[in-house]
Amino acid sequence: MTDNLKTYELAKERYAEYGVDTDAAINRLRDIEISLHCWQGDDVLGFESPDATLSGGIMATGNYPGKARNAEELRADMTKAFSLLPGKQRANLHAIYLEPGDVMVGRDAIEAKHFEGWIQWAGEQNVKLDFNTSMFSHPLADGYTLASYDKGIREFWIEHGRRCRRIGAEMGARQKSPCIINHWMIDGCKEPPVDRMRRRELFAEGMDGIIAEKLPPEQLRDSIESKLFGIGMESFTAGSAEFCFGYAMSRGAMLTYDMGHFHPTESIADKVSSSLLFIDKLLLHTSRGVRWDSDHVVVRSDDVDLLMQEVVRAKALDRVYIALDFFDASINRIAAWVIGTRATQKSLLFALLEPTDKMLAAEVAGDATLRLALTDELKSLPFGAVWNHYCDTENVPAGMDWLSEVRRYEKEVLSGRK
Numbered sequence: 001m002t003d004n005l006k007t008y009e010l011a012k013e014r015y016a017e018y019g020v021d022t023d024a025a026i027n028r029l030r031d032i033e034i035s036l037h038c039w040q041g042d043d044v045l046g047f048e049s050p051d052a053t054l055s056g057g058i059m060a061t062g063n064y065p066g067k068a069r070n071a072e073e074l075r076a077d078m079t080k081a082f083s084l085l086p087g088k089q090r091a092n093l094h095a096i097y098l099e100p101g102d103v104m105v106g107r108d109a110i111e112a113k114h115f116e117g118w119i120q121w122a123g124e125q126n127v128k129l130d131f132n133t134s135m136f137s138h139p140l141a142d143g144y145t146l147a148s149y150d151k152g153i154r155e156f157w158i159e160h161g162r163r164c165r166r167i168g169a170e171m172g173a174r175q176k177s178p179c180i181i182n183h184w185m186i187d188g189c190k191e192p193p194v195d196r197m198r199r200r201e202l203f204a205e206g207m208d209g210i211i212a213e214k215l216p217p218e219q220l221r222d223s224i225e226s227k228l229f230g231i232g233m234e235s236f237t238a239g240s241a242e243f244c245f246g247y248a249m250s251r252g253a254m255l256t257y258d259m260g261h262f263h264p265t266e267s268i269a270d271k272v273s274s275s276l277l278f279i280d281k282l283l284l285h286t287s288r289g290v291r292w293d294s295d296h297v298v299v300r301s302d303d304v305d306l307l308m309q310e311v312v313r314a315k316a317l318d319r320v321y322i323a324l325d326f327f328d329a330s331i332n333r334i335a336a337w338v339i340g341t342r343a344t345q346k347s348l349l350f351a352l353l354e355p356t357d358k359m360l361a362a363e364v365a366g367d368a369t370l371r372l373a374l375t376d377e378l379k380s381l382p383f384g385a386v387w388n389h390y391c392d393t394e395n396v397p398a399g400m401d402w403l404s405e406v407r408r409y410e411k412e413v414l415s416g417r418k
């Protein structure tokens with residue numbers, strides 16, 4: 001018996017004392033897909049032009065060497081990350097990650113053929129694709145897109161959105177699993193605007209224009225992402241939490257909650273049950289804001305644990321899609337994916353290992369003392385042994401063993417990128 005297995009057997013007994021079946025928790029975790037965001041691999045620059053810069057109120061800081069310079073490198077890097085992750089992943093693309101060939105393709109002219117390389121690769125990797133409209137880092141995304149007062153600008157972005165949906169539907173049809181398309185717009189401004197209402201009306205009209213075409217839900221699902229503020233847009237964001245909630249609910253769309261898009265002490269965990277009473281499905285962007293929406297790499301924290309506990313306790317794993325959204329350019333970018341994905345999965349596992357029935361019984365009986373004692377004691381159970389066993393059963397490195405592989409890849413591949 002290996003050491004990991006021995007430790008697991010002991011851990012299993014410890015959890016059994018609380019009525020928790022660790023094998024069942026592992027099996028449930030195995031089926032939960034996490035959508036790996038391609039944009040961690042190149043600091044959200046994309047492949048439209050080698051001179052691309054990031055704008056739109058978000059920022060990747062750091063200049064760690066070795067970022068992917070083209071789609072082939074990015075796919076190789078993501079493939080490496082996948083090989084170090086247990087469970088199932090999807091790949092999350094932005095429209096700016098197209099492969100246009102030798103021609104310039106405007107965002108209002110993109111087609112599924114520009115993503116053929118990705119679709120092929122996803123098939124080979126047996127991962128499904130998700131998609132995002134890219135309504136930032138563009139001369140026509142100067143403060144406002146759908147909520148612009150300029151009709152031409154609005155129409156440009158509506159056309160972009162429509163095309164993104166068709167691309168997503170094509171991906172969904174080919175992978176036989178709905179492509180989740182996320183709609184996030186930068187629209188907002190630095191100083192308080194006079195007319196918030198008109199901007200939001202325009203935003204809603206623009207979104208309606210984008211989603212007007214009926215596409216089969218087995219191919220494509222739309223989700224709209226709210227936000228509190230962006231850099232240079234501190235005073236107003238058209239797509240606020242209330243706006244997006246109302247929009248998603250009234251249009252039968254999904255709602256995206258990004259962990260970094262609320263006041264620093266406001267947690268999205270509490271929003272899961274509230275939203276799911278009125279909205280069918282949610283998309284969660286796991287991220288980590290430090291003082292602001294800084295998009296640090298996700299690590300285990302109360303925030304992520306509470307979020308996953310809420311999803312599990314609400315029996316909502318099938319109503320929630322989980323995607324990563326962070327971009328750290330100051331550390332090895334493949335390690336960033338691995339750390340962030342594994343942290344998200346660990347929080348899921350922690351939630352699945354909870355003796356929810358026991359805690360609920362205490363709650364119903366009015367025994368808040370027992371509920372609190374259990375809540376705290378769980379943190380000391382041998383969670384790490386269950387996680388390592390899960391990695392072993394998935395044939396991926398347990399513990400920190402993945403890091404040496406990332407270091408080897410850095411030496412052999414990344415260091416050659418200048």
Ligand code: RNT
Pocket residue numbers: 039044058132184225227258285293325
């Ligand atoms: C921005 C949103 C959005 C982006 C990505 C690149 O604040 O979180 O989801 O991070 O789409």
Ligand code: ZN
Pocket residue numbers: 225258285325
């Ligand atoms: Zn996000």
